[in-house]
Amino acid sequence: MQQTRIDQGTAYWHKFKDRWPNIQALAEADLSDVLKAWQGLGYYSRARNLHHAANIIAFDLDGAFPENAETWRTIPGVGPYTAAAISSICFEEVIPAVDGNVIRVISRFLGIHSPIDRPEGRQELEAFAENWISPQYPGDHNQAVMELGALVCTPRKPDCGACPLNEACLSRINTPGETPEPPIKLGKTTVRDVVLDFHVIVTDHKVWMRQRPAPGIWAGLFEFPSNIHPGERIERDRRTHFPPEPPWKSLISLGALGDPFHHLLSHRKMHVQFWLWKGSLSQGYGEGEWTDWNCAEELALPRVLERSWKDVKNSALLQIR
DNA sequence: TATGCGTGGGC
DNA sequence: TGCCCAAGCAT
Numbered sequence: 001m002q003q004t005r006i007d008q009g010t011a012y013w014h015k016f017k018d019r020w021p022n023i024q025a026l027a028e029a030d031l032s033d034v035l036k037a038w039q040g041l042g043y044y045s046r047a048r049n050l051h052h053a054a055n056i057i058a059f060d061l062d063g064a065f066p067e068n069a070e071t072w073r074t075i076p077g078v079g080p081y082t083a084a085a086i087s088s089i090c091f092e093e094v095i096p097a098v099d100g101n102v103i104r105v106i107s108r109f110l111g112i113h114s115p116i117d118r119p120e121g122r123q124e125l126e127a128f129a130e131n132w133i134s135p136q137y138p139g140d141h142n143q144a145v146m147e148l149g150a151l152v153c154t155p156r157k158p159d160c161g162a163c164p165l166n167e168a169c170l171s172r173i174n175t176p177g178e179t180p181e182p183p184i185k186l187g188k189t190t191v192r193d194v195v196l197d198f199h200v201i202v203t204d205h206k207v208w209m210r211q212r213p214a215p216g217i218w219a220g221l222f223e224f225p226s227n228i229h230p231g232e233r234i235e236r237d238r239r240t241h242f243p244p245e246p247p248w249k250s251l252i253s254l255g256a257l258g259d260p261f262h263h264l265l266s267h268r269k270m271h272v273q274f275w276l277w278k279g280s281l282s283q284g285y286g287e288g289e290w291t292d293w294n295c296a297e298e299l300a301l302p303r304v305l306e307r308s309w310k311d312v313k314n315s316a317l318l319q320i321r
Numbered sequence: 322t323a324t325g326c327g328t329g330g331g332c
Numbered sequence: 333t334g335c336c337c338a339a340g341c342a343t
Contacts, residue, residue, distance in 0.1 A: 002340040008329065009339090042327025045342075079341045099339050119322090146339065155337060156332080187323075191334095215343085217326070265327055266337095303328065 002046060002082065012041050023065075026051065027058035035220050035300035042303075044220055049077025067091045089139035096129035097142040101149025106132075107182035108153060111170030115186040155179075189267050193232035196263070196270045198224040198305075201279040202316050208279055209296050210288030217265075222299035224274075225286060232271050234260050263304040272304060276316055293317075 001009040015037055020026035026034070031051050038047035053075045057065055066072045068091065072083035080098070087093035096102070106125050107116055114121035134141040152159050156179050160172045171180035201208040201224070210225055212218045217228070263270040281290060291299075293313055301309065 001338085003327090003338055004340095005329075005338045007338095040328075042329090043340090045326070046340090049341085077341070081340060085339070097339085100337075101339075143339095150339085185336095188335095189324080215325085219326090267325065267327090 002077075002079075003043060004041065009041065012038070023054050023063060024058045026054040029054075031220070032300065036298070039221075039300045040303055040306065044218060044300075045214075046077055048214075048220060052076045053078070068093055069095050085142060088133075088142050092138060094133055094135050094138045096126075096133045096138075097146070098126065098129055099146060099149075101146045101153075102129065102142075103149075103183055104155065105145055105149045105153045105165075107184075108158075108171035108180045109165055109169050110182075111174060112182050113184060116183045117185050117187050121184070191264075191267060191269050192230065193269050193271065194228050195231050195234060195260075196272045196304075197227045198272070198274045198312075199226065199277055200224045200274055200312060200316055201277040201285050202320050203279055203281050203290070204320060205292065206281065206290040207293055207296055207313075207316070208285050208288050209291040209299065210286070213287075217268075218302040220300070221302050222296070223302065223305060225288065228270075232269070234271065234273055270304070272308075274308070274312055276319060278320065 001013075016026075019037065020029055029051065031048065034051045035044060035047050038044060041047075056075060057063065066075065067087070069083040069087040072078050072086055073080070078086075084093075084095045084097035085099075088095055088097055098106075103116055103125060106112070106128055107121070110124065110128060112121055112124055114124065116122060116125060132141075132145075148163070148165075152163050158180065160166045160169070163169065163172075166172055171182055175181060208225065209222050212221050212223055214220060260271045260273040263272050279285060297309070305312075
């Protein structure tokens with residue numbers, strides 16, 4: 001659930017636990033099935049890392065989970081926070097787990113006004129966390145601070161009256177009754193406009209699907225062949241850019257689906273448009289393969305395709321006749 | 322060190 | 333509509 005709300009991830013967690021109840025089962029699963037189960041949750045490298053990690057633990061480590069943060073850090077997808085959280089909570093290692101909640105709690109308590117995404121602010125924060133961690137109950141301490149941040153010391157309008165730290169909290173003292181200024185972040189992610197063209201290549205019964213390469217957006221997920229390029233305007237002559245060569249047959253109007261719509265990512269504003277092409281079963285169209293529509297629905301798809309799938313399919317089947 | 326990586330909720 | 337943020341990590 002890295003960078004993901006518990007509310008958003010909990011249903012997925014139950015689904016994973018039911019389907020793959022232990023590390024061996026997850027290790028032996030097909031990656032495509034894991035990705036399909038992850039569909040819609042985002043940050044899909046986490047699914048690949050989880051599967052990879054399960055294999056390392058099940059086979060390389062003979063099913064023995066690491067028991068300290070240093071070893072956990074060698075597992076793919078496990079960074080400083082996750083290693084510290086697991087090791088302190090499961091094995092009572094005395095190491096602070098610093099997530100977004102903890103950053104907010106400590107930066108407010110200390111009144112840190114230097115940006116917490118810079119070395120100075122970060123160092124100040126880490127130093128305090130190291131001193132603060134309870135040697136007796138490191139796991140409980142870490143969970144308590146995280147819960148404090150999640151339930152009381154919230155990003156907006158924290159409930160300072162309910163906070164056990166309010167007496168000494170510099171941020172509360174300096175800005176009573178308001179949303180505290182810390183944490184200060186410098187690096188704001190810029191949202192860039194990109195144009196995303198999906199090329200829906202169909203025959204009477206099949207559609208050409210490809211798996212997206214790693215690294216990059218939606219790596220490992222499936223899609224209609226696509227182009228992503230900078231900008232926000234759909235150029236009139238886009239069809240001359242794609243496909244680059246025959247054997248492309250003809251372009252068919254998708255009607256309303258031809259109108260671009262917006263799909264938002266944290267760092268991109270995508271202007272999405274579908275293009276429908278009539279293909280031939282005897283031809284290939286680059287990476288990918290001919291797929292039955294109902295089989296394609298079993299593949300892991302990015303949200304933008306999950307949402308538009310029915311409209312695209314219906315329109316394609318209608319137009320192709 | 323800076324950037325890429327998804328999606329959804331709240332305001 | 334726009335912005336912030338969420339049990340961060342890899343490169």
